[in-house]
Amino acid sequence: MSISPTQIQLIQPDDWHLHIRDGDVMRNVLADVAKQFARAIIMPNLKPPVTTAELAKAYRLRIESQLQSLGVNGFTPMMTLYLTDNTSAVEVRKAKAEGVVAFKLYPAGATTNSDAGVSDLKHCFAVIEAMQKEGMPLLVHGEVTNPEVDIFDREKVFIDRVLEPLRKDFPELKIVFEHITTMQAAHYVRDASACNKNTLAATITPQHLLMNRNAIFVGGIHPHNYCLPVLKREEHRIALLAAATSGNPRFFLGTDSAPHAKGLKENACGCAGCYSTFNALGLYAEAFESVGKLNRLEGFASFFGPDFYALPRNSKIVTLHKQAQAIPCELPFGESTIVPLRFGETIAWSLA
Ligand code: DOR
Ligand code: ZN
Numbered sequence: 570m571s572i573s574p575t576q577i578q579l580i581q582p583d584d585w586h587l588h589i590r591d592g593d594v595m596r597n598v599l600a601d602v603a604k605q606f607a608r609a610i611i612m613p614n615l616k617p618p619v620t621t622a623e624l625a626k627a628y629r630l631r632i633e634s635q636l637q638s639l640g641v642n643g644f645t646p647m648m649t650l651y652l653t654d655n656t657s658a659v660e661v662r663k664a665k666a667e668g669v670v671a672f673k674l675y676p677a678g679a680t681t682n683s684d685a686g687v688s689d690l691k692h693c694f695a696v697i698e699a700m701q702k703e704g705m706p707l708l709v710h711g712e713v714t715n716p717e718v719d720i721f722d723r724e725k726v727f728i729d730r731v732l733e734p735l736r737k738d739f740p741e742l743k744i745v746f747e748h749i750t751t752m753q754a755a756h757y758v759r760d761a762s763a764c765n766k767n768t769l770a771a772t773i774t775p776q777h778l779l780m781n782r783n784a785i786f787v788g789g790i791h792p793h794n795y796c797l798p799v800l801k802r803e804e805h806r807i808a809l810l811a812a813a814t815s816g817n818p819r820f821f822l823g824t825d826s827a828p829h830a831k832g833l834k835e836n837a838c839g840c841a842g843c844y845s846t847f848n849a850l851g852l853y854a855e856a857f858e859s860v861g862k863l864n865r866l867e868g869f870a871s872f873f874g875p876d877f878y879a880l881p882r883n884s885k886i887v888t889l890h891k892q893a894q895a896i897p898c899e900l901p902f903g904e905s906t907i908v909p910l911r912f913g914e915t916i917a918w919s920l921a
Contacts, residue, residue, distance in 0.1 A: 570867040572863050574891065575890065576889065576890050576891065577854060577866065577889040578886050578887070578888050579867040579871055579886065580867060580882060580883050580884065580885070580886060580887075581605075581606070581607045581871065581883045581885045581887045582606055582607070582850065582871045582883075583606050583607055583608040583609060583822070583870075583871070583874050583875065584602065584605075584608075584609040584610065584822060584826070585745070585772050585822060585823040585874040585878075586610055586612065586708070586745075586747055586748060586772045586825045587609040587610060587612060587823075587824060587825070587826055588611075588825070588827040588842070589602065589609075589612075590615070591615050594828065594902050594905075595631070595635055596638075596639065596903075597903065597907070598826075599632065599636060599641065599644075600639055600641075601847050603636065603639070603641040603643075603644040604920065605846075605849060605850050605887075605920060606644070607643065607645065607883045607885065608647055608880075609644075609646060610647045610671065610708070610823070611628070611632070611646045611647060612673060613625070613628075613648075613649045613650055613651040613673055614651060614673070614680075614681060616682055618651035618653075619648070619649070619650060620650060620656065621650070621663070622666070622669060623663075625648040625649070625667055625669050626648075626667050633646070647670045647671075648667075648669045649671045649672065649708065650672050650673070651675065651685065652672045652673060652675070652707075653685050653687065654687055654688055656672075656693065656696045657696060658696050658698065658699035662699070665705060670880075671706040671707065671708050671745070671878075672696075672700060672705060672706075672708065673709075673710070674686070674693075674707055674708065674709045674710060675710045676710060676713065676714045676727075676731075679710050679712050679723075680710060680712075680797040680841060681797075681829075681841055683710070690731065694738075697735075697739055697742060698739070701739045701741050704743065704879075705743075706742075706743035706744065706877075707742060707743070709731075709746055709747060710748075711724050711727045711731075711732060711747065711749070711798070712724050712727050712798050713731065720799055721801060724749070724753070724798050725751055725753045728753060728754065728757050732744075732746065732757070736761075736768075741768060742768060743769075743877075744768060745769075745772060746758055746771040746772075747771070747823060748772055748774050748798060748825040749771045749772070749773060749809065750777050750798040750805060750809070751801055751805045751808070751809075752804060752805050755771070755808045755809055755812040755820075758770065758771040758812070758820070759812060759815075759817060759819065770819045770873070770877045771812075771819060771820055771821075773809055773812065773813045773823065774796075774823065774824055774826075775845050775852035775910070776794065776796060776800065776843045776845060776910060777809050778806065778810050778813055778852075778856035779806075780794060780806065781800055781801065781802055781803040782800040782801055782802060784800060785799070792834045792835055793834055793843065793908050794910075795834075795841055795842075795843075796825065796827065796841050796842050796843045810856060811860075813856070814856075814869070815865070816865050816868055818868065818873040818876060820869060820873065821870075821874040821877065822869055822870045822874060823874075824845045824849045825843075825845075826843065826844055826845045826846040826849065827841070827842025827843065828844045828907050829842050829844075829907070830902055830905035831905060831906050831907060831908050835908075843910045844900075844908070845909070845910040847896065847900060847909040847910070848894060848909075848911075848916055848920075850870070850887075850889060850920055851918040851919045851920070852911070853866060854866060854889055854917075855916060855917060855918060857869075858917075858918075871883060887920060889918045889919065889920055889921070890919060890920075890921055891917055892918075893916070893919075894919035895915050896909055896911045896913065896915070896916060897909065898913050899912070
């Protein structure tokens with residue numbers, strides 16, 4: 570990695586948590602993704618969700634055909650399967666044979682298109698056992714859904730009620746605690762015992778490194794800053810930034826960029842999700858620079874993800890320039906438009 574006041578050169582990053590959707594809109598998202606990332610973990614919460622190896626294969630073929638028609642070479646989608654109460658252990662072996670890299674746990678009702686998610690992990694013990702045996706990672710949306718738990722506490726409660734028991738029952742299972750948003754999650758992952766072979770890691774989004782919950786409410790409601798898990802207090806943002814920039818390989822890049830058409834965000838019941846893909850690397854660079862830790866960006870963005878998944882690191886080098894980039898107020902999104910994170914603002918770092 571090389572860093573000067575005007576440019577950063579680093580090995581090309583991957584996005585270890587991304588929503589690209591399907592159909593027409595997927596084309597616009599893929600064009601933004603492939604400019605920055607070599608690979609991305611593709612979330613399976615389509616309608617209907619990607620629950621079988623066969624559906625994952627069909628989705629991958631649709632993605633590849635869009636990439637081809639965009640003239641994109643050198644971007645690899647990494648497919649995941651959506652865990653349900655009924656997923657069988659056999660599906661794990663089928664998924665592995667199909668090149669699927671992970672399963673995703675959505676607690677039922679936790680977020681966008683999670684209705685078919687898991688109502689109780691007890692229903693999934695056989696399939697999780699198979700995942701542990703096959704070395705297939707489980708990616709978790711770490712929030713409880715009990716209505717009596719405050720929305721700002723859902724992640725913290727998930728650690729005690731779900732994650733810790735899960736890790737006790739399946740000590741060899743590889744788990745990624747996705748898009749962590751709290752000090753408790755950052756500390757839990759940092760302090761997790763290494764005796765079970767470093768099986769736990771976490772991804773962190775750019776919005777949770779750059780914003781606290783004021784960004785949703787101050788001066789009026791800001792629907793484009795609303796995502797799940799929701800932004801938290803400043804003390805949590807500071808803890809996440811410390812974790813991301815610590816050089817600890819358990820923390821790596823996952824944007825959770827989750828596009829929704831403008832009209833579905835600016836709505837009486839706006840959807841959850843921030844579209845950060847447009848200049849995700851610039852956003853991460855800004856976060857790392859804010860604490861004088863640009864030297865830690867490459868590990869977080871380009872090394873620790875592939876190391877955790879036991880995949881080769883990328884070799885191509887990309888360059889970020891300190892060149893102000895205006896973030897547009899709207900971008901094309903199929904027949905509609907989408908409003909990117911930090912729309913109308915200027916970002917200091919952008920890709921060459
Ligand atoms: O804000 C979010 N949007 N969080 C999620 O977990 C899902 C995502 C989506 O798919 O829109
Ligand atoms: Zn997500």
